Amino acid sequence: MNRRVLTLGTGAVALAAFGFGYWLYPHGELAGPAVTGQDDTYVRPHSPVIGKADARVTLVEFFDPSCEACRAFHPILGQILARHPEDVRLVLRYAPFHQGSDEAVRILEAARLQGRFEQVLDALFARQPEWAAHGAPNLAAAWRIAGVAGLDIERARKDGRQPQVDRVLQADTADLQSLQVRQTPTFFVNTRPLLSFGPRQLYELILSELDAPR
Incomplete structure (x- = not known):
């Protein structure tokens, strides 16, 4: 099956996500170390990473837990990771633009200390x-x-107030x-920006990075 077929499916999923809610996706590997060989502005040592440490493609998402579009993209990103489990990894960066989102980040960081980051992220999006x-x-x-x-x-209430969480924020x-991020996701x-927004374009x-010469 041609892997580019997914570009049609993700568009439909995005529309469905806005209209009908959220689907859980298969979980990847939540890694601690930062991506090597990347500009620190894109990936920090504290950044949650889902996927293989040696993946060829690093997808960085600046997201807000309160953002409806981030919620819609959440299962789409899961589809991409499931489709390319060896070659794509997801790095999550926080962009707490909405009121209260900084508290949601504290919840997520506390969850990470308990080894429940993905489960709590899924739940917060599912019931956003x-x-x-x-x-x-x-x-x-x-x-x-x-x-x-x-x-x-x-x-978690204690962990979420630790100085290390302040430093993450x-x-x-x-x-x-620095990267002039103005919207989420x-x-x-x-490190190449997505200039034309949409699941198919993403x-x-x-795919263009996967097809690039090694």
């Missing part, structure tokens, strides 16, 4: 409409959702400013 109303986020609901996903809330905010593929940019 329950907590992420713009201008009036229900962060108590976000914490409850994380607890249902398996997070130890008492421990500071570093990612500085990098999104914003994607870079091997997948074609990834």
Whole structure:
């Protein structure tokens, strides 16, 4: 089957995600180390990485947990990782533009310390409409959702206030400013920006990097 067929499917999934919600995707490997050989502005040592350490393509996403478009792209990225498990890895960077998103980042970072980052990220996206109303986020609901996903809330509330989480927020905010990230999600593929926004365009940019000479 031609791998470019996925470019048609992702477009349909994006529309469906906006209209009908969220599908869980197969989980990859959550790695700790940063991507080697990449500009630190794109990838920091603290950045969550899903995929193989030696993947040929590094997909960097600046995302906001409160962002509806980020929620829509979430299963699409899972499809891409599932389609290219050896060759594509996803690096997640925080862009907490919306009110309350910095607290959601603290939840995610606390979840990472408990080894439940992906489960909590999935849950926050899956139930995003329950907590992420713009201008009036229900962060108590976000914490409850994380607890249902398996997070130890008492421990997480302490961990989320650790200085290291402050440093993560500071570093990612500085990098999104340096890279002139103005909206979420914003994607870079091997540091190449996605100039024409859309799931098909993103997948074609990834394929162009996969097809490039080694």
